[in-house]
Amino acid sequence: MSNLKSHLSLTALSEKILAAAKKAGAEYADSLVASGISTNVDVHNGALELAERSEGFDIGLRVFIGQRQAIVSGSDISDLTIDEMAERAIAMANEAPEDQYAGLATPDQYATTWDTDALDLYDKSPEPLAKLLEDEARSVEAEALGHKGIEQVSAASASYSSSEVFLATSNGFSGGYKRTSRSLSCVAIAGKGLGMERDYDFDSRIHQSDLRSAQDIGASAARRTLERLSPRKPSTGIYPVLFDERIAASLIGHLLSAINGASIARGSSWLLDALETQVLPNGMSLLEEPNRPRVGASKPFDAEGLPKQKREIIMHGTLMGWTLDLGSARKLGMNSTASAARSPSSLPTPQAGNVTLTQGVRSKQDLLSDMGTGLLVTSMIGSTINPNTGDYSRGAAGHWVENGQIIYPVSECTIAGNLKEMLLRIIAANDAQEHLSTRVPSLLVEGMNIAGK
Numbered sequence: 001m002s003n004l005k006s007h008l009s010l011t012a013l014s015e016k017i018l019a020a021a022k023k024a025g026a027e028y029a030d031s032l033v034a035s036g037i038s039t040n041v042d043v044h045n046g047a048l049e050l051a052e053r054s055e056g057f058d059i060g061l062r063v064f065i066g067q068r069q070a071i072v073s074g075s076d077i078s079d080l081t082i083d084e085m086a087e088r089a090i091a092m093a094n095e096a097p098e099d100q101y102a103g104l105a106t107p108d109q110y111a112t113t114w115d116t117d118a119l120d121l122y123d124k125s126p127e128p129l130a131k132l133l134e135d136e137a138r139s140v141e142a143e144a145l146g147h148k149g150i151e152q153v154s155a156a157s158a159s160y161s162s163s164e165v166f167l168a169t170s171n172g173f174s175g176g177y178k179r180t181s182r183s184l185s186c187v188a189i190a191g192k193g194l195g196m197e198r199d200y201d202f203d204s205r206i207h208q209s210d211l212r213s214a215q216d217i218g219a220s221a222a223r224r225t226l227e228r229l230s231p232r233k234p235s236t237g238i239y240p241v242l243f244d245e246r247i248a249a250s251l252i253g254h255l256l257s258a259i260n261g262a263s264i265a266r267g268s269s270w271l272l273d274a275l276e277t278q279v280l281p282n283g284m285s286l287l288e289e290p291n292r293p294r295v296g297a298s299k300p301f302d303a304e305g306l307p308k309q310k311r312e313i314i315m316h317g318t319l320m321g322w323t324l325d326l327g328s329a330r331k332l333g334m335n336s337t338a339s340a341a342r343s344p345s346s347l348p349t350p351q352a353g354n355v356t357l358t359q360g361v362r363s364k365q366d367l368l369s370d371m372g373t374g375l376l377v378t379s380m381i382g383s384t385i386n387p388n389t390g391d392y393s394r395g396a397a398g399h400w401v402e403n404g405q406i407i408y409p410v411s412e413c414t415i416a417g418n419l420k421e422m423l424l425r426i427i428a429a430n431d432a433q434e435h436l437s438t439r440v441p442s443l444l445v446e447g448m449n450i451a452g453k
Contacts, residue, residue: 010035010166010176013077017061018170020086026063026093028104029170032303032344034058036163039130043137043156051130060344063089067098073345101330104304109336110173111307114300120293121179122162123207128182133158136184136214143218144188149229150222154198155187160208173305181296182208186221191229197409199224199379205435206294224378227399231411234400234452240374241415241448242367244398245431247380249440252286252357254385254392254419255279259319261328261339261350263387270390270420271319278317280423284358286314288337297353297437304348306338313352325350356439360428364442367429369404375450376401377415390419413452422448 014031021029035057042050060073063086070092072085116122141156159182166176185202201220203212243251257263258271271279280286290308292298301307304326312320322332325340325348341351360367368376378398385392393416399406422445429442 010164011168011174013057013059014166014168014174016079017059017082017086018168020082021061021063021089022170024063024083024086024090026065026086026090026170028064030062030104030304031168032060032062032165032342033168034163034165034344036161037127038159038161039128039133040157040159041130041133041137043134043141044153046138046141048134051134053130058344059085060342060346061085061089062347063093064103065090065093067100067102068093068096069099069102069347070096071345071347099327101327103326104169104171105173105306105326105336107172110169110305111175111301114175114307116177116300118293119177119291119298119300121177121206121298123180123182123209125208127162128160128208133160139214140184140186140218140221143215144186144222147188147219147222147226149190149226150188151192151196152189153186153221154189155185155200156218157183157185159183167301167303167305169305175301175305177300179296180206182206182211184211184214184217186218188218188221188225190222190225195230197225197228197231199228204296206296210294210435228397228409228411231397231409232400232453234375234410234413234450236452237450238447239450240371240444240446241450242364242371242374242376242401243443243445244376244378245364245429245433245440245442247377248443249436249438250380251419251423251426251443251445252355252438252440254390255286255423256313256323256352256355258387258390258419259313259322260352261322261324261332261337264322265328265331268387270386270388274319275321277319278424279319279420280314280317281426282317284314284317284426284428285312286358287311287356288313288352289354289356292354295354295435295437299353302336302338303340303342304336304338306336306340308338311337313355323350323352354437354439357432357441358428359430359432359441361430364429364431367427367442367444368401368406371401371444372404373402375399375410375413375415376406385419392417392419392422410452413450416449416451417445417447
């Protein structure tokens, strides 16, 4: 069982909120409480530009009266405010339309045991002082500016956060967990006037000891920026496109959106009729792994108290199921995949976390060599995705490739295709980053439309 001693204060607060809901007339209720602290430091031109710290509570109460539900939230944890929140929630529920699919999980559906220590989501080392964060931000800026051709650093930031969440329901579930986060980022600028280019690098980890060095991040941001100088427009035509690992996850993100239970229940998805059909190449799978240690989206249970476990979303190219919370599952006559996500102020919605796409056996450089002439995409702007057809169009920048070699940087072009067709012919490299919650390598897509000069 989770170590509830570390959650006693949030436990007591949740019990107080549920008691107020019952007193106000709720038949059933749940409470989601979050507490946290965060510190963020920005440096610009060697001087401290921003230092901010925040701490506090967010409390959310959802009440049910029959098949009517309402949710209220706030940040004041006084008894008076909690009583007023409960009364307001009941008044809202009485006016809400009936929803035959609304309701808590049944007691037998709830998670009963979990091991938060195994997830290793909380760094027990001391909270870093603001001065340490400032020094890190100064170091990342100085490293980037030390590269010839970098004119300025538009943003150098370091941050730390620690949070705790606790979910309790009126029919028997209670549990919570803590997590920490450390991040460091740099945005560098090269060139002048209309020839200015920018790029970035960052790292975000649960444990401070895992964070990449300021020197590594600053140097990477500088290198990527300098590589973008003097871009050209590529030729218009149909060419292979290699999505760099930094942005390849966006393709899988579009896939996950299309199989989200809320979209399926609305009938607005380009994969509406794709269940148990092939959506990725043979031999390629997509797994949800919510129990990976030291990964940002790991959690022991979902926002409705259901136990999280490994799930085969796509197996050997075949779509095995939708991503469902209780509401969307009931609408579709299925079982929840324990995929509910919510904040204290929102109703549960389905959301996949910690997904892993099967990697290939070749490197990104091998795929560049194989593609011959085409486009390596390293950044994208804007997005036009038709949710019903999967038609895809995005602005892109990166590098033009000829005979398997990078020739010159590219900007101001558009790449287009249809996601159904694109995903069926992706070729994966072997460069996925292990610590990311969306673990996706660089992806090569043959035959995309490129609009340039």
